[in-house]
Amino acid sequence: MIPGVDQQVWCVAALLGTTLLAIAANRSNKSTTVVYGATLVISLIAFARALSFLVAHAEATEMVLPIGLPWLGSHFRLDALAAFFLAVVNLGGAAASLYGLGYGSHESAPHRVLPFFPAFLAGMNLVVLADDAFTFLLCWEFMSLASWALVMAHHREADNARAGYVYLVMASFGTLALLLAFGLLSGAGVGYGFAAIRSAPHAPSEAALVLALMLLGAGSKAGLVPLHVWLPLAHPAAPSHVSALMSGVMTKVAIYGFIRVVFDLLGPPGWSAGIVVLVLGGATAVMGILYALMENDIKRLLAYSTIENVGVIFASLGLALAFQANGLGLAAALAFTAALFHVLNHSFFKSLLFFGAGAVLTSTGERDMEKLGGLIHRMPLTSFAFLVGCVAISALPPFNGFVSEWLVFQAVLRSPDLPQWGLKIMVPAVGALLALAAALAAACFVKAFGVTFLGRARSPVAAAAGEVDRCSLAAMYGLAALCFLAGILPGLVIDGLAPVAQAIIGHRMPVQANDPWLSIVPIAESRSSYNGLLVFVFITAAASLAVYFIHRFASRAIRRGPAWGCGFADPTPAAQYSGASFAQPIRRVFGTLIFQAREHVDMPSPGDPRPARLTVDMHDLVWERLYTPLTKAVWFFADRLNQLQFLTIRRYLSLVFATLVTLLLVLAIWS
Amino acid sequence: MPNLAFDIAHLLAGGLVLISFMMLYQDRLYALLNIFALHALVLALSVAWQAYVQNAPHLYVTAVIALVFKAIIIPVALHRIIKQLGIHRDIETAVGIGPTMLAGMGLVALSMVLMLRVTGAADPLAREDLAFALSVVLLGLLVMVTRRNAVSQVVGFMSLENGLVLAATGAKGMPLVVEISVAFSILIAFIVIGVFLFRIRERFDTVDIGALDEFRGERR
Structure with a gap:
């Protein structure tokens, strides 16, 4: 059977059916199992079909459904780019469903989560499949609203209502920007279909405007600084498997929207567009991870770290734009593949980390790291999976995070080939920013793991924690295994991404499957190569040898002794390194x-017992310098306009009359 | 003959504008209603003349509708309402008569300047008609804005509708459906506003819409 768009649409229909089922089976005991089981199966099927599409290098297929605008219908299309993002979405969806099978049983209000979960998955699938502007925007909004409903699942908890409000405002703003972008693209008489937009010529000024609007629209969904403010509020507010989907997958759908419009529909914009995207990406990466480092709430920390990773991906996309504008096809393909690889990797390890945070939350009820600690003794399995996620996201070999960031830096190192001085200077500068972000990310996850899982329990709930259920563990270990596999078999992933790069950039990276010993060679053997397997073998061998020698020559048994108390007689756990x-x-x-x-x-003063x-x-300058003045201005004008609600009937009539006369006057003077 | 047709149409439309001006300075309700009846009568004549000139028999229907409903039924009904409700018969104006008349002249000048320039390509009959129709519409709005009494606002509204009908019949080939719908919209507006008047009367013992504002606790 040839994988085609119709099967994906059927999967979406099945997901929507599951939503209806969840509404019908409201409050039934079995509904959690049934709904997550159904979404698990459907997501796996959709993932398998998308993957086989990529592997088979199949031709793009299209279909038109007679729903939506009467003269337009709804166009859907499955091409290589869509197939890749479908794979990411559905793999994330499958993992979240598996996790939800266990995690969902602890849910206090399942009827607020179950109907929206499959709808959210369906929305993300539909955005990726949409092939006309109207369907795209409709599905985008559907996705936003479904995720908003999930954010508001625990609406009585403090701050969740505010999170939902901020999210709704930002999502509406983003959709407005997208609406304007598509309005410009489909212009006068071009039409709403993506095929028509793709073939129409776009003036440079229009292209620049569309790029700016896409950065606002897709950027606000993905979390580009300074549009990121809703992420750290909304992502942690949702149930953990939904947080994983929002952080690991929905931001990727936003990146898909950006790639689809800027790379595919708009045609390559000039090299200056590359600089803008590059600098925004670099700044987002550093700012995101700095915020994350300052954070003590583990889910908020993860949400901020998502901002960093989105920054890395956008920087890489900016590189691809810059290379493409200068005709350096191979380098553009390298940067583009690196971005997509990081998309895939981030969806793995961010979902894994959110699952881990959810497991901690389930068993302790606590998100504040300063009240956790010592969980490695209570939850050894969760700790190990979380550790794998931390190592992967810190870009340490042999895991997958290293490979994609390494590829990004390989692309950065091609910057001397660029002719423009602006790019020649900016690209290494952004490269330095990305290196800084990578280092800070490692520090951040040392903190996240160390404070949460190591040391001694800082609160009674942390001391009484227990291991979570098998479904949650299975989801975590599945993702951990994927992180590991993608780390030691990166050639497979790069070859799998080749049709996407071929379709969007027009070039692809060299075939990696023929390189000996699973090495990857992004440009040429003489320049650089990486072998995850070799690094893994070396690390394992070195670590085993070290362990052997220590145990052989130092001491044979594990000794547990009292920790050095820094000279205090009975230090409380709160006195630990926090x-x-x-x-x-x-x-x-x-x-x-x-x-x-x-x-x-x-x-x-001496003698004073206190x-x-x-x-x-600490001040969040983005809030204080940008959003607070903006809200104040809105309130100010709303207050002024509010008086319009209390006029007399005659005054309203006079307003209408005055407007009419003014318009007529304008017409009389101008025409 | 074409010249005569044009002149008579011009005369009737101009008469309509003149009668709109007359509405502006009425300070008695009965007088205002009588003027409105005259307005509707001239409209009916104008429409009938258009029907004759354009050789469009269906416009006669519109003329009859205008004559029967607007010139007879609605003024008579409003007379009865005023009598039944015992409404004060002098009209409280929000703006003085003099400034209102000046504003009305400005509006007519505006609509002339605008319409004659914009419709340069249309035939002269339609051009004049449209310019006069816009004047009538604007003057009707002016009546609504400058009066505080609900009945005179109803009258202003209906004279505005008269302007619309004048515009609709001036353009050739407007189908009958449009005119019927316009007539019905006026009828419905009349019913709604009539009911509305009764309601206001029941509750506040006056149809001065200022009472509504006072009830909402606001200053004028």
């Missing part, structure tokens, strides 16, 4: 400027 302590050096280096962090020490106190003031 997340804030870990972040302090970095906060002192970067925070003074970026967060306006100020430390105040309140030292009691404790000394260190307070840190």
Whole structure:
């Protein structure tokens, strides 16, 4: 059977059917199992079909459904780019469903989650499949609303209502920007179909405007700084498997929208567009991870880290734009493949980490890292999976995060080939930013893992935690295995991405399958190559040897002794090295400027029994300099306009009359 | 003959504008209603003349509708309402008569300047008609805006509709359906506003819409 668009649409229909089923079976005991089981099976089928499409290098297929606008219908199309993102979406969906089978049984209000979960999956599938502007926007909005409903699942918890409100505002703003972008693209008489938009010529000024609008629209969904503010609020508010989907998958759908419009529909914009995307990506990466480092709520930390990864992906896409504008097809294909590889990787490890955070949340009820600690003894299996995710996201070999970031840097190193001086200077600068972000990410996840799982329990709930159920563990270990496999078999992934790069960029990276010993060679053997398997074997051998020698020559048994108490007789667990302590050096280096962090020490005078106190003031400048003035302005004008609600009938009539006369006057003077 | 046809159409449409001006300075309700009846009568004549000139028999229907409903039934009904409700018969104006008349002249000048320039390509009959029709519409709105009394606002509204009918019949080939729908819209508006008047009367013992504002606790 040739994989085609009709099968994907059937899968979507099945997901929507599951939504109806969930509504019908509201509050039934079995509904959790049935719904997540159904979404698991459907997502796996959709994933398999999308994967076989990529592997088979199949031709794009299209279909038109007679729903939607009467003269337009709904166009759907499955091509290589859509197939790749469908694979990402459905793999994430399958993992989240598997996790949900276990996690969902702890849900306090399943009837608020179950109907929207399959609808959310269906929405993301539909956005990727859509082949005309109207269907795309409709599905985009459907996806936003379904995820909003999931964010609001626990609407009585403090801050969740605000998170939902901010998310709704930002999502509407993003959709408005997309609406304007598609309005410009389909222009006068071009039509709404993507095929018509693709073949129509676009003037440079129009292309620049569309690019800016796409950066606003897709960027606000993906989390580009300074449009990221809703992510750290909304992602943690949702149930953990939904957080994983929103962070790991929905941001990718936004990136799909950006690629579809900017690379595919618009045709390659000039090299200056590349600089804009590149710089935004670099800044987003660094800002995101700095925010993450300052954060003590584990789910918020993960959401901020998503912003960093989105920055890396956008920077790589910017590189691809810059190379493509200069006709360096192979380098563009390299940067583009690196971006897509990172999309895939981030969906693996971010979902894994959110599942881990969800497991911690289930068993302790706590998201604040400063109240956790020592969980490696209570939840060894979860800890190991979380550790794998941390190592992968910190871009350490032999896991997958390293490969994609390495590919990004390989693309950065091609910058001397670029003719423009602006790019020649900017690309290495952004490369430095990305390197900084990667290093900070490693620090951030050392903090996340160390404070949460190591040390001693900081609260009774952490001390009483237990291991989570098997379904959750299976989902985590499945993703951990994928992180590992993608890390040691990167050639397979790169070859799998070749048709996408071929379709969008017009070039592809060299075939990796023929390289000996699973090496990958992005440009030429003489330049650089990487072998994940070799690194893995080396690490394993070196670590085993070290362990052997230590145990052979030092001591034979594991000894458990009291930790050194720093001279205090009975240190409380709260006196341990905490997340804030870990972040302090970095906060002192970067925070003074970026967060306006100020430390105040309140030292009691000798003889005064009250404790000394260190307070840190931090400011989120994006909120304070951008969003607060904006909200104030909106309130100001809303207050002024509010008076219009209380006029007399005659005044309303006078307003209408005055408007009419003014318009007529304008017409009389102008025409 | 074409010249005569044009002149008579011109005369009738101009008469309509003149009668709209007369509405502006009425300060008695009965007088206003009588003027409105005259307005509708001239409209009926104008439409009938258009029917004759354009050789379009269906316009006669429109003329009859205008004559029967607007010139007879609605003024008579409003007379009865005023009598039954015992409404104060002098009209409280929001703006003085003088400024209102000046504003009305400005509006007519505006619509002339605009319409004659915009419709340069149309035939002269339609051009004049459209210019006058726009004047009538604007003057009707002006009546609505400058009066505080609900009955005079109803009258202003219906004179505005008269302007629309004048515009619709001036253009050749407008199908009958449109005119019937216009007539019905006026009928419905009359019914709705009539009911509305009764309601206001029941509740506030006056049809001065200022009472509504006072009831909502606002200043004028």
